[in-house]
Amino acid sequence: MRIKPEEKNSWRHVWALAEVLGGQVQPVTHELLGIARELADTRGQQVWAVLLGAGTAGQAEELIAWGADRVLLVDEPQLRGFQDELEAGLLTRLIGKYQPDILLGAATARGRALMPRVAVLCETGLTADCTGLAIDPDSGDLLQTRPAFGGNILATIFSASHRPQLATVRPRVMRAREREEGRTGQVIREGLAAGDSPAMKRVLEVFQDRESVVNLGHAQIIVSGGRGVKSARGFDLLRALADKVGAAVGASRAAIDSGWISYAHQIGQTGQTVQSKVYIACGISGQIQHLVGMQSSDTIIAIDKDPDTPMMRLADIAIVGDLFEVIPEIIKEIDRV
Ligand SMILES: Cc1cc2nc3c(=O)[nH]c(=O)nc-3n(C[C@H](O)[C@H](O)[C@H](O)COP(=O)(O)OP(=O)(O)OC[C@H]3O[C@@H](n4cnc5c(N)ncnc54)[C@H](O)[C@@H]3O)c2cc1C
Numbered sequence: 231m232r233i234k235p236e237e238k239n240s241w242r243h244v245w246a247l248a249e250v251l252g253g254q255v256q257p258v259t260h261e262l263l264g265i266a267r268e269l270a271d272t273r274g275q276q277v278w279a280v281l282l283g284a285g286t287a288g289q290a291e292e293l294i295a296w297g298a299d300r301v302l303l304v305d306e307p308q309l310r311g312f313q314d315e316l317e318a319g320l321l322t323r324l325i326g327k328y329q330p331d332i333l334l335g336a337a338t339a340r341g342r343a344l345m346p347r348v349a350v351l352c353e354t355g356l357t358a359d360c361t362g363l364a365i366d367p368d369s370g371d372l373l374q375t376r377p378a379f380g381g382n383i384l385a386t387i388f389s390a391s392h393r394p395q396l397a398t399v400r401p402r403v404m405r406a407r408e409r410e411e412g413r414t415g416q417v418i419r420e421g422l423a424a425g426d427s428p429a430m431k432r433v434l435e436v437f438q439d440r441e442s443v444v445n446l447g448h449a450q451i452i453v454s455g456g457r458g459v460k461s462a463r464g465f466d467l468l469r470a471l472a473d474k475v476g477a478a479v480g481a482s483r484a485a486i487d488s489g490w491i492s493y494a495h496q497i498g499q500t501g502q503t504v505q506s507k508v509y510i511a512c513g514i515s516g517q518i519q520h521l522v523g524m525q526s527s528d529t530i531i532a533i534d535k536d537p538d539t540p541m542m543r544l545a546d547i548a549i550v551g552d553l554f555e556v557i558p559e560i561i562k563e564i565d566r567v
Pocket of ligand 1: 455456457458459481482483484485496497498499500501512513514515516517518519520523533534535536539551552553554
């Protein structure tokens, strides 16, 4: 809602909306709590985790270990499955009651459906898919940075006269803090109220799309291929290397668009964001739309014929050569030791 500058201080706390899938709190929630903690500490605010679900009460204390000072828990059977209209109305009522300064959600299918509804109901703005979040030291506003114009610029957006400030963050973009055993906090229980809109749908069954099982987001090692891999058969070579080192297989959009591998493997601005320990880029030039999805990996190894690509310049280890010669040599070497 629109506020006057002198009203800013009556909006307190940084809220992180727990991502719940199949009744389980997802790891992206820990990442949201990590950045929420950082933002809240800048202004001496509290971090609240908001946990909406059915049968999820047992997971509330765990969110305190991941950085929440308070957990706002609504555990109601009506919240089984994802009820976006119901959750949006409920969240809006809770926002009105507790007045959080900031609400962070995951840029997942659930967050992307829920957060815009909340923004509309609260008459405030929302910045989706943020890659950076910080507090402006002068105004105290949330600086929300995200790629714009096809990833060619990074735009920093802020909401000077509306509260709460809403932002979504993709999984693996922010880092979770270390889990802190024995950390103490408070769980506040809330329920559904008579005025909350009823659930509009009934979830009969939840099943996982086989394609979406490619869990790149949490892979420790990724072998990723681009246009340089040249064909679907070329990806068999990458899979052979991936099998040897226990890696998942990723791809650039050029490889997806060529039909060599499915979209579930795409890394980058319009694909998944990854934060692997080792990222092996094979025949990927490293355009900005790809880099935004993988550049925070710990160690980047690039194999390319051209030594001057952005990926080769970014890489910790850059191997200049034909990937169809280099990769079999690496596999041979692994087999030898
Ligand atoms: C709005 C928008 C969103 C986008 N989103 C994404 C996204 O999410 N993810 C993404 O990846 N891209 C995305 N793109 C596309 C992006 O701009 C690039 O076009 C794409 O990343 C290029 O893929 P590439 O590096 O595989 O291909 P290229 O840029 O063609 O690079 C191929 C590389 O392979 C090397 N090579 C060729 N043969 C060999 C060989 N035998 N051995 C070794 N090296 C070889 C070449 O030297 C070259 O460096 C997006 C673009 C737009 C406009």
